[in-house]
Amino acid sequence: MKASDLLVKCLESEGVEYIFGIPGEENADLMMSLSESKIKFILTRHEQGAAFMADVYGRLTGRVGVCLATLGPGATNLVTGVANANMDRSRLLAITGQTDSHLLHKESHQNLNVVKMFEPITKWSWSIRNPQNIPEIVRRAFKIALTEKPGATHIELPQDIAKRESDIPPIGFQNIFRPKANQDQIKKAAKMILEAKKPLLIVGNGCAREDESTQIRKFVEKTKIFSINTFMGKGVIPDDCETHLQTIGIKSADHALQAVLEADVIISVGYDLVEYSPKMWNSDLNKKIIHVDFTPSEVYTFYRPDVEIDSDIGAAMESILEEIETLQSQHPSFDSFPRKEIPEIFQKVRSEVIDRINMFKDDDAYPIKPEKLILDVREALDHKDIVISDVGTHKLWISKIYQTFEPNTCIIPNGFASMGFALPGTIAAKLVFPKKTIVAMTGDGGFLMNVQEIETAVRLKLPIIIIVWVDNDYNLISTKQKHEFGKSVFTEFGNPDFVKIAESFGAKGFHVKSSQEFEQSLKDAKLVQDKPIVIAVDVDYTRNEVLLDDSFPSYVK
Known part of the structure; x- marks a missing residue:
C-alpha cells in the first residue's frame, strides 16, 4: 500500500471523522488518499482556524480532533491553535507535509525544522522517515493525545516518504483503562x-x-x-x-x-x-x-x-x-x-453571586451592559445548547454571569487563552451537534482575527450565531492598563460595517441599536437554518472595574 494511503487507513482505524485544514504541494499525495476515504475533509480559510476547530472537536467528543497543513508557513500558521489545545488539555493531532527527506539536512525552499518547532507545544512530535513505521507512529500519536493529561501531538510526512509503499496493516484504536484509587x-x-x-x-x-x-x-x-x-x-x-x-x-x-x-x-x-x-x-x-x-x-x-x-x-x-x-x-x-x-x-x-447575576436583568440601557447581554443569551438558549467564548473582557463576564447546567455547554479557553478561538470553534461544535443552537461570543478584536472562517460556515451551510461585543478597543488590555497606570494606550481601533462584512460572505448580519432589538435578533437568528448569523451589539464596559477590584469588604472579618 502507498504510504499516504496507509496513513489514511490508520486514521480511519482510529475513528477519525473530520480533518480540518488547507492542502499544499507537499501533502498532495495525502490529499489524494483522503479523497478516496470516508473521512470528511473540511477546507478552512486559515490553518489557525483549522487547529481551533480540531481543538473544539476534541473537547466535545472525547476523541482526537485532527488538523492538517503543508510545510513551512502552513505549519507555522497551526502553531497558536495547537498550543491552545495542548495547554487547555484538548485532544488534537496536527499533520503537516514536508519537503523530500533527502533535503532536510540543508537549506531548501520553505524548509524548517517543524518537528522541533512543535515540540514545546505538543506532548509528542515526530517525522515519518520509514513507511513501515506509520501504523506505530499514528497509534502512538493518538494514544499520547488521549492519555491524561490529554493534549496535542504532531506527525510530519515528507512528500517522498508519502509515495513509498508499506505492507504493515493499521494497529487501530485501543481503549485506555485507569487504575482504581488507593x-x-x-x-x-x-x-x-x-x-x-x-x-x-x-x-x-x-x-x-x-x-x-x-x-x-x-x-x-x-x-x-x-x-x-x-x-x-x-x-x-x-x-x-x-x-x-x-x-x-x-x-x-x-x-x-x-x-x-x-x-x-x-x-x-x-x-x-x-x-x-x-x-x-x-x-x-x-x-x-x-x-x-x-x-x-x-x-x-x-x-x-x-x-x-x-x-x-x-x-x-x-x-x-x-x-x-x-x-x-x-x-x-x-x-x-x-x-x-x-x-x-x-x-x-451564594447570595451575593445570585444578586450580582440578576442586578441588571431589567436594564434596558444601550449600549447594553455585559450582565444584561449575557442574561438575554441565556434566556434564548436551552440548557444543552452551547456557548463558545473567545478571549477578552467578555470572557470574564461570561465566566461569572452565564448560568451553565451541563458540562461542555459553555466552553472558555483558559489555559493558553488565545484570541480568535470562538468563531472557528462554533463551526466544529455545529458539525458535532447539528441540532443544538451554537453561539460564539467574541469581542470585536478577536472576531476579526479569524473572520475569514465565516466563508467556511457559509459553504457548509451551518447556522451558527456569532455575537460580536463592540467597543472599538482591546478592552481587557485597556482595562488592566487603566487599573494599574490610570490610563490606557495603543488599544483603540476602527471597525468595519459588521452587517456588510457578514453579507459579503453570504451570511446574515445585524447591528442592533437597543436592548429590545438584541432580544429580537436572537429570536430571529434561531429561525435561520442554512447560514451563519452575525449580531453586532454595542457594549457598555464601564462596570469592568468590579472584575479587577471588588473585595466585598462586608465579608472580611
Whole structure:
C-alpha cells in the first residue's frame, strides 16, 4: 500500500471523522488518499482556524480532533491553535507535509525544522522517515493525545516518504483503562472531610473532559458540601445547585474567593494549575488539600496535597462518598453530612453571586451592559445548547454571569487563552451537534482575527450565531492598563460595517441599536437554518472595574 494511503487507513482505524485544514504541494499525495476515504475533509480559510476547530472537536467528543497543513508557513500558521489545545488539555493531532527527506539536512525552499518547532507545544512530535513505521507512529500519536493529561501531538510526512509503499496493516484504536484509587488514600480523604468544619470542593477542567459529572453531582447532593468551579469546569455542577458558589478565577476580585479563604479543607477535583494559581487561595500554606485527579499533582509551593488520589475522578468521588457513609455509620461522634449548620460565609457568597447575576436583568440601557447581554443569551438558549467564548473582557463576564447546567455547554479557553478561538470553534461544535443552537461570543478584536472562517460556515451551510461585543478597543488590555497606570494606550481601533462584512460572505448580519432589538435578533437568528448569523451589539464596559477590584469588604472579618 502507498504510504499516504496507509496513513489514511490508520486514521480511519482510529475513528477519525473530520480533518480540518488547507492542502499544499507537499501533502498532495495525502490529499489524494483522503479523497478516496470516508473521512470528511473540511477546507478552512486559515490553518489557525483549522487547529481551533480540531481543538473544539476534541473537547466535545472525547476523541482526537485532527488538523492538517503543508510545510513551512502552513505549519507555522497551526502553531497558536495547537498550543491552545495542548495547554487547555484538548485532544488534537496536527499533520503537516514536508519537503523530500533527502533535503532536510540543508537549506531548501520553505524548509524548517517543524518537528522541533512543535515540540514545546505538543506532548509528542515526530517525522515519518520509514513507511513501515506509520501504523506505530499514528497509534502512538493518538494514544499520547488521549492519555491524561490529554493534549496535542504532531506527525510530519515528507512528500517522498508519502509515495513509498508499506505492507504493515493499521494497529487501530485501543481503549485506555485507569487504575482504581488507593483505598488507604480514600479512607484518609473521607476522614479528613468528616473532621473538617468548612470543607469546599473545587471543580476543574479535568471533570469536564470525561463523563465525571454524574458522580460529582451525586457527591454534592448527598453531602451538601459547597463547591466552586474554574472557568473550564463550568457546568459539571449546575449553577442552580443551592450549594454551588459558581466560578472562580479572576484573582482577588472573585466572589467565591472569600469562601475559599475561609475553608479549612479543599477537595481539589480535576483542578488544573494552568487556570488559576493556588497562590491566590493558599498563600499562607494553611489549607488541607485533597487532590483527586487522573494524574499526580504538580510540584508547586502553594499546592501541597495532604491526600493524593490519582485515578478515575468519578470512581474516586464515588468511593470517597461510600467511605464517608461507612465512617458515619460506624462513628456517630463524627459531625455527619449533610450538616444542619451551614457556614455563614458560604451562604453570603451564594447570595451575593445570585444578586450580582440578576442586578441588571431589567436594564434596558444601550449600549447594553455585559450582565444584561449575557442574561438575554441565556434566556434564548436551552440548557444543552452551547456557548463558545473567545478571549477578552467578555470572557470574564461570561465566566461569572452565564448560568451553565451541563458540562461542555459553555466552553472558555483558559489555559493558553488565545484570541480568535470562538468563531472557528462554533463551526466544529455545529458539525458535532447539528441540532443544538451554537453561539460564539467574541469581542470585536478577536472576531476579526479569524473572520475569514465565516466563508467556511457559509459553504457548509451551518447556522451558527456569532455575537460580536463592540467597543472599538482591546478592552481587557485597556482595562488592566487603566487599573494599574490610570490610563490606557495603543488599544483603540476602527471597525468595519459588521452587517456588510457578514453579507459579503453570504451570511446574515445585524447591528442592533437597543436592548429590545438584541432580544429580537436572537429570536430571529434561531429561525435561520442554512447560514451563519452575525449580531453586532454595542457594549457598555464601564462596570469592568468590579472584575479587577471588588473585595466585598462586608465579608472580611
